[in-house]
Amino acid sequence: AQKVTQAQTEISVVEKEDVTLDCVYETRDTTYYLFWYKQPPSGELVFLIRRNSFDEQNEISGRYSWNFQKSTSSFNFTITASQVVDSAVYFCAHTDSGTYKYIFGTGTRLKVLA
């Protein structure tokens, strides 16, 4: 069965610190997709990144970077030089190619203190 684990419930960092959010997934499929979303206090889930199971290249977008490792079934998210505006709940999600739903982790609440 599909499962996504975000073991970190809440993380607090001081502005400008680097922070890594962990995501571990379980699947039996060889073709699957992984996602990260950000949920600010307003409630809307904002799409950050999608990664296909056959593409293990790491990705960097500005201060954000993602490390996808199939060997450990992990898809971790790092924010470099965190800012107060990064404060939000971050969700990791997984879906298989043959299904029509996302399975979300429980989310990690990130607090960036000024």
Added chain:
Amino acid sequence: KAGVTQTPRYLIKTRGQQVTLSCSPISGHRSVSWYQQTPGQGLQFLFEYFSETQRNKGNFPGRFSGRQFSNSRSEMNVSTLELGDSALYLCASSLGQVGSETQYFGPGTRLLVL
């Protein structure tokens, strides 16, 4: 392009009443999914529609139902409301098959059942 819109944004109902929530997907998107978010259960999949057909349904009682219209707009209905139905209901749209397409979420409808 306009994003996913949901109406109403906030709703207060009493137990036993019914409620209908509406979702307009991004133009050109044919798949619409619904999720329920609560502090205790996190983000849970309700159902997904594509071309007016429900393709997948989550583990929710029959009081939760939905439909999709020919213009891809979708509604979900909850009958005989219970206190536990208080939640943020999120709608997401994607171009086609959810597994291979990124879902984009609306701002949600916050439902409070008294």
